[in-house]
Every structure is written in C-alpha cells, then in structure tokens.
Amino acid sequence: MTLGPTPAVHLIDDDDSLRTALGRLFTAAGLKVHSYASATEFLLKREPGIRGCLVVDVRMPGGPGGLELQEALVRQGTDLPLIFITGHGNIPMSVEAIKAGAFDFLTKPVKGEELLGKVRAALEREERQWAATRQRRDLFERFEKLTPSEGKVFRRVVAGLLNKQIADELGCSERTVKAHRSQVMSKMEAASLAELVRMAGEMREPTAE
Known part of the structure; x- marks a missing residue:
C-alpha cells in the first residue's frame, strides 16, 4: 500500500509573528509544519495528494480569508x-464554518495546549479518512484486474448465487464458474466468501448486470 505524502499541519495566517510562534509550537510537539502567509499562497504551493490538517486565520487582509479558502477547497473536493x-470571531461566523465542514473554530488568544489538542484530533481524523479512502482505492485496483467474465461472476457470487445458478x-458450465470464482478470490485477495462480500460492500459495486 502506498503511504502517500506525510501528514502535516498547514498553517495559514498573514501575521508573521503568529506563524512563527505556532510553527515552533507544532514543531516542538513533533509535528511537521508548512506555513503560508495567505490562502492564495497555500493554493498555489500545495502538493498533489496533500495530507494533514489546516490551521487557518478567518480574516486575512489583501486576499481571500479562511471561509473563502474553505469554499474553494470544498469545490475542489x-x-x-x-x-x-480568529480575533474577530462571532457566533454566526463559527456556525457557518462548522456547517461547511470545519473541524473547529477557536478565538484568539488560543492556548497552546488547547490548539495542540485540536490539531492532534484533526490529524487522527484525517488519518482514519485517508486509510479508508486508500483501502477502497486498493479494492478498485484489484477489481480492475478481473476479466469481464470474472467481473460477472464476482457480482453474482457476492449477491449470494450458487455456482449452478451463476452457470x-x-x-x-459450473466448472467454468468455479475457475472464474477461484480467480476472483485470488485477484481480490479475499480469504473467504464473507471477506469478498465485505469488499463488495466497501466498493458499492452493483451486484448484478
């Protein structure tokens, strides 16, 4: 399984001194940090397959703020x-951010330990999401190795049909079905029928043609 880019804290704030202070806080805690002076800089410099979490100032003069960045990221998937x-937060703004999928909304001055706790929790959630996505992608890669005939058998096996019914x-012939079924188990790396059914559920593939 590909490990992918290393998760990092992506710190986006126009305040140089705050970026430096928070960068040191995260680094001292053993976290990888990337700092950006604006949302635009982040969008231009971010790497493909970026991982981790974002710590973003809501308002950044001279460019898009945190909420605009959030909207852009949502549009891009x-x-x-x-x-x-933020130092200018209010309840409607925080509600808007949370509804749009923000992990949390903190008001300055933020206590270091509180922020670290939120960041670690965000990184843990991202790790779980990434692992689930990677596992699903791996399943599709295995599925793509099946021949068209094996794919038809796969769908009927996980739907609960017997070899005779599939044939x-x-x-x-049933012999042909058995041969395809064996290849399906091998290529999907499934140790049992139950595991194959679980894989099909994770892939959300149609169970019949």
Whole structure:
C-alpha cells in the first residue's frame, strides 16, 4: 500500500509573528509544519495528494480569508480538517464554518495546549479518512484486474448465487464458474466468501448486470 505524502499541519495566517510562534509550537510537539502567509499562497504551493490538517486565520487582509479558502477547497473536493482561529470571531461566523465542514473554530488568544489538542484530533481524523479512502482505492485496483467474465461472476457470487445458478445465468458450465470464482478470490485477495462480500460492500459495486 502506498503511504502517500506525510501528514502535516498547514498553517495559514498573514501575521508573521503568529506563524512563527505556532510553527515552533507544532514543531516542538513533533509535528511537521508548512506555513503560508495567505490562502492564495497555500493554493498555489500545495502538493498533489496533500495530507494533514489546516490551521487557518478567518480574516486575512489583501486576499481571500479562511471561509473563502474553505469554499474553494470544498469545490475542489479537498477534504482536509480545518481549524479556524480568529480575533474577530462571532457566533454566526463559527456556525457557518462548522456547517461547511470545519473541524473547529477557536478565538484568539488560543492556548497552546488547547490548539495542540485540536490539531492532534484533526490529524487522527484525517488519518482514519485517508486509510479508508486508500483501502477502497486498493479494492478498485484489484477489481480492475478481473476479466469481464470474472467481473460477472464476482457480482453474482457476492449477491449470494450458487455456482449452478451463476452457470445458468451466464450460459456456461459450473466448472467454468468455479475457475472464474477461484480467480476472483485470488485477484481480490479475499480469504473467504464473507471477506469478498465485505469488499463488495466497501466498493458499492452493483451486484448484478
């Protein structure tokens, strides 16, 4: 399984001194940190397959703020936990951010331990989401190795059909079905029928044609 980019805290704030202070806080806690002076800089410099979480100032003069960045990421399908920090927060703004999927909304001055706790929780959630996505992608990669005939058998096996029923539907012999079924188990790396059914559920593939 590909490990992918290393998860990091992506710190986005126009305040140089705050970026430096928070960067040191995260680094001292053993976290990898990338700092950006604006949302635009982040969007331009971010790497493909970016991982981790974002700590973002809500308002940044001279460019898009945190909420605008959140909207852009949602449109692009980037699903990273966002932690907003602001000195100008209000309840409607925080509600808007949370409804749009923000992980948390903190008001300055933020206590270091509190922020670290939120960041660690956000990174843990991202790790779980990434692992689930990677596992599903791996399943599709295995599925793509099946021949068209094996794919038809796969769908009917996980739907609960017996070999004889599958043979009747596909107009072939049970021996052929058994051979395809063996290849399906091998290529999908499934140790049992129950595991194959679980894989099908995770893939949400149709169970019949």
